[in-house]
Amino acid sequence: MIKVCNAVGRLICSVLFLFLLVWYKAYSTGEKPGIKITQNEEVIEFAQNIEASLENGNPSYFNGHFDMDSFINKIIMNEEGKLYDANNFNEGFVSGLRESFDFGSTIIGQVSHGGSYSFIKYYEKDSIPHIVFRLFNINGINYHDFELYQKDNDIMIVDMYIYLSGENMSTTFHRMYLGFLYSIGKSTIGRRMDDNYLESVIQYTVVKNTYNKGKFKKAYRKFRRIPDKFKKEKICQIMNIQISFHLSDKKYMKAIDEYMSLYPDDPSFYLVSVDGYILHERYDEAIQSIDSLDRQLGSDPFLDYLRGNLYYEMDDYEKAGRAYKNLIKFMPDFELGYLSLLGVLMEEYEYDDAITVMDMMTYNFNMYKEDFKMFLGNYPQFLESEEFTSWMNN
Numbered sequence: 001m002i003k004v005c006n007a008v009g010r011l012i013c014s015v016l017f018l019f020l021l022v023w024y025k026a027y028s029t030g031e032k033p034g035i036k037i038t039q040n041e042e043v044i045e046f047a048q049n050i051e052a053s054l055e056n057g058n059p060s061y062f063n064g065h066f067d068m069d070s071f072i073n074k075i076i077m078n079e080e081g082k083l084y085d086a087n088n089f090n091e092g093f094v095s096g097l098r099e100s101f102d103f104g105s106t107i108i109g110q111v112s113h114g115g116s117y118s119f120i121k122y123y124e125k126d127s128i129p130h131i132v133f134r135l136f137n138i139n140g141i142n143y144h145d146f147e148l149y150q151k152d153n154d155i156m157i158v159d160m161y162i163y164l165s166g167e168n169m170s171t172t173f174h175r176m177y178l179g180f181l182y183s184i185g186k187s188t189i190g191r192r193m194d195d196n197y198l199e200s201v202i203q204y205t206v207v208k209n210t211y212n213k214g215k216f217k218k219a220y221r222k223f224r225r226i227p228d229k230f231k232k233e234k235i236c237q238i239m240n241i242q243i244s245f246h247l248s249d250k251k252y253m254k255a256i257d258e259y260m261s262l263y264p265d266d267p268s269f270y271l272v273s274v275d276g277y278i279l280h281e282r283y284d285e286a287i288q289s290i291d292s293l294d295r296q297l298g299s300d301p302f303l304d305y306l307r308g309n310l311y312y313e314m315d316d317y318e319k320a321g322r323a324y325k326n327l328i329k330f331m332p333d334f335e336l337g338y339l340s341l342l343g344v345l346m347e348e349y350e351y352d353d354a355i356t357v358m359d360m361m362t363y364n365f366n367m368y369k370e371d372f373k374m375f376l377g378n379y380p381q382f383l384e385s386e387e388f389t390s391w392m393n394n
Contacts, residue, residue: 040122043148046155047119047131054117059104066103067149067156074159074170075177089181110137120300134302141306143271143297166234166268175201175235200230207239216246232262238272245276252276267296274306283310301330308340317344328360335365339375346379351387358391 046065053061076090111117115137122131129148134141145161147168160169179201203226210219220243223231230236237259244251256276259269270293277286287310294303308323324341331337338361345354361367369392373383382388 043122043129043131043155046148047122047133050131051117051119051133054104054107054111057108059102059108062104062107063102065154065156067151067158068097068101070149070156070158071170072097075173093177093180107135110135113138118302120302121298123298132297134300136302140275141271141302143267163268163271166238166263166266166272172235179205196227197230200227204230204236204239207243211239211243216243219243220247220251234263234266234268237262238268241272241276245279249280252280265292265296267293270296278310281313283314286310301327302334304330305334305337305340308337308344312340312344317347320344321348332364335361338364342376346376346382351382351385354382355387355391 050062050065053059072094076093107117115135118134118136120132120134120143122129124130131146131148133144133146135144143163145163146157147159147161148155149158150156161167162169162172165172178198181198203222207219207222207226210222223236223240223243226236231240237255240255241252241259244255256269256273259266263269270289273289274286274293277283277289287307290303290306290310294300297303304323304327308320308327311317311320311323321341321344324337324344327334327337328341338357342354342357345351345357358369358372362369372388376382
């Protein structure tokens, strides 16, 4: 049984790589970690160290500051703070998590091809310190909100809220943990387990698997059979939005309205809804979601990149240019911002301003002038212009 449960623990880690969810170390029933951190500067320095170490390809700093003892307690304990009656399951389950843990390397792999993992915010909620990071890569963006506490003289991470999943990772793991307990037989679970909840977890898993196979109508039919109580959980609401997007505008907007009524001002909604609005060419609503997300985050200049892209699609080059310029001001090392601004200037025939941007790019990114013939190949009128010819010859 321990060997099987070990494999289950490793399987969960591999599945949750999609949300950057990986863990390690043995569980314990020790005391609840403290939360007091005396200096804000210490937290900010801690966050900056995480960003720098991951940028340098070193996962050890992050991995060494993740308290898995406390985190795993959240996974395998019930609301009363007691372990479920799971025989030898917990030992093998936790062992599997331990063998699979390398969260730092997972993040490094996610940003290795032109992506980034950036610290953007520190705040406190109920006297508990949090730090927020933005993950950006070719697949899009996500935000990770880490809950911190102080252990001896070290700042430690104990949990993480993932915007695209709409919940803490401990909650995601706990649900999967209960599902595996259910699958090995109710007799091993104990009387405290809610059979209806567990059956709902299994139903949700079937819906998710059906959705992942691209069978959206079938997934929607199965989703409707989930009991209403569980259907209102955030993870189900997000799944409903994702499924409905592929069915009709009416169902999609109904799913969005239901989510907003249950979780008003929840930051995950704004991030989840942007793609749907864009794909349906509802650009004004997409920008509204981005603005709301920006307010939730306390301002993230990267979101001007998304705003600029949307305004560009709307042929509003003035607002697109304004967004890209603001992006470059606060993120001068973000090359895509300059290239996007160049696209706007080409559309507006602002060739003198384009030359200024190109000068900045050759200086900031060690680019050669010849490179711009490739980047701006779709704008032959500019490449043949007096401004560009003169610039090339200087």
